[in-house]
Amino acid sequence: MNRCLRDRTLLLSSYGEGSEEDRAHLRACLDCAQRYQRLSRDLELIGRALREGPPVAAVGRLPGAVRRRGLVVAAALTALAVFGGVEAWMWRESVLWVRPQTEAGDADALRFLAEVSAVLSSTGDAPTADFADVAAMPETGWSDEWDAGQLFDYNT
Amino acid sequence: MEPLTDGPSRQAEYEALYRKHSARVERLSRLLLEDLQEARDVRQEVFLKLLRTPDRPRPAEWGRWLTRVTINACRDRRRAGWWQWWRRRHQPIDDVEVEDREATPERAALSGEDRERIWRAFRQLPPRQREVFALRHLEEWSTQEVAEALGLSPGTVKRHLFRAVRHLRKGLGGRS
Numbered sequence: 377m378n379r380c381l382r383d384r385t386l387l388l389s390s391y392g393e394g395s396e397e398d399r400a401h402l403r404a405c406l407d408c409a410q411r412y413q414r415l416s417r418d419l420e421l422i423g424r425a426l427r428e429g430p431p432v433a434a435v436g437r438l439p440g441a442v443r444r445r446g447l448v449v450a451a452a453l454t455a456l457a458v459f460g461g462v463e464a465w466m467w468r469e470s471v472l473w474v475r476p477q478t479e480a481g482d483a484d485a486l487r488f489l490a491e492v493s494a495v496l497s498s499t500g501d502a503p504t505a506d507f508a509d510v511a512a513m514p515e516t517g518w519s520d521e522w523d524a525g526q527l528f529d530y531n532t
Numbered sequence: 533m534e535p536l537t538d539g540p541s542r543q544a545e546y547e548a549l550y551r552k553h554s555a556r557v558e559r560l561s562r563l564l565l566e567d568l569q570e571a572r573d574v575r576q577e578v579f580l581k582l583l584r585t586p587d588r589p590r591p592a593e594w595g596r597w598l599t600r601v602t603i604n605a606c607r608d609r610r611r612a613g614w615w616q617w618w619r620r621r622h623q624p625i626d627d628v629e630v631e632d633r634e635a636t637p638e639r640a641a642l643s644g645e646d647r648e649r650i651w652r653a654f655r656q657l658p659p660r661q662r663e664v665f666a667l668r669h670l671e672e673w674s675t676q677e678v679a680e681a682l683g684l685s686p687g688t689v690k691r692h693l694f695r696a697v698r699h700l701r702k703g704l705g706g707r708s
Contacts, residue, residue, distance in 0.1 A: 384694045391668070391693075393675065418701050423669055424642055425650040426563060 381408050383415075390416055549594055550579055556671075557602050563666050564606040566655060574605045599671060600681050603663060610659060646704065653703020661696040668693050 561571035
């Protein structure tokens with residue numbers, strides 16, 4: 377009797393579904409009576425607003441059929457854009473795979489490989505000019521005990 | 533309530549039912565669907581169904597039968613156009629369709645701002661809460677009747693109603 381009513385109980389009372397005890401409390405408790413009054417007023421306002429229909433608005437909406445058609449068109453355009461994007465990406469990837477290498481690049485690489493191969497496979501019997509060139513490079517930095525030029529004297 | 537009879541009396545009876553319930557059916561549909569055109573379509577659909585069901589077992593009360601058919605028709609439409617419903621649910625209040633009506637003292641008493649708030653809050657309610665609130669508060673059905681119509685328990689109806697009212701009052705914005 378002394379405890380104030382919960383909001384839910386108050387709501388049920390406003391719909392005539394409260395118990396006799398709840399009604400007795402409402403008559404005795406000023407706080408609950410005020411809460412009940414506010415609830416009733418709000419419910420009355422809500423009911424009236426919803427019965428009257430939506431408020432007047434500044435901007436009218438497009439008819440349903442037009443909105444539906446617009447969405448269908450937008451969806452179709454999006455699908456087309458995605459499909460086009462995927463196709464373009466796949467085409468670009470395939471071009472990279474099949475594109476022929478440049479001849480100049482191949483020639484440089486082959487020449488370099490030939491030089492390296494010659495140096496690695498050389499036994500010293502028939503050094504090539506290229507090998508001499510390569511071997512001569514560090515000459516200036518070496519000690520007096522021997523130099524690269526002497527190393528290849530037999531060639532001359 | 534007796535079944536609709538055949539012949540001229542049936543036609544008269546149908547017209548009487550239409551006059552009595554068509555506005556209510558349209559209003560309920562509009563509350564549940566938020567679209568005047570869709571609500572009018574539902575109203576037509578419901579009364580067409582009423583006309584075309586002569587052999588079905590007659591409901592005890594036509595008004596409640598019409599309400600149940602209306603709710604089901606609204607559900608079907610909402611399912612069919614869920615994206616449209618979702619879009620409207622998140623639509624700002626300013627984009628709502630204009631309905632021109634005469635201003636009355638009563639309408640003036642309820643400020644435009646209040647109505648906007650209430651409708652904005654109502655749009656945010658889940659479909660079930662909206663149905664429960666519309667039937668219990670606006671149609672003034674009893675909790676038991678709402679529970680039977682929606683296939684819920686009375687406790688669930690009360691819970692939905694309480695949540696709906698709490699949300700709507702919150703939307704009304706600290707008027708207490």
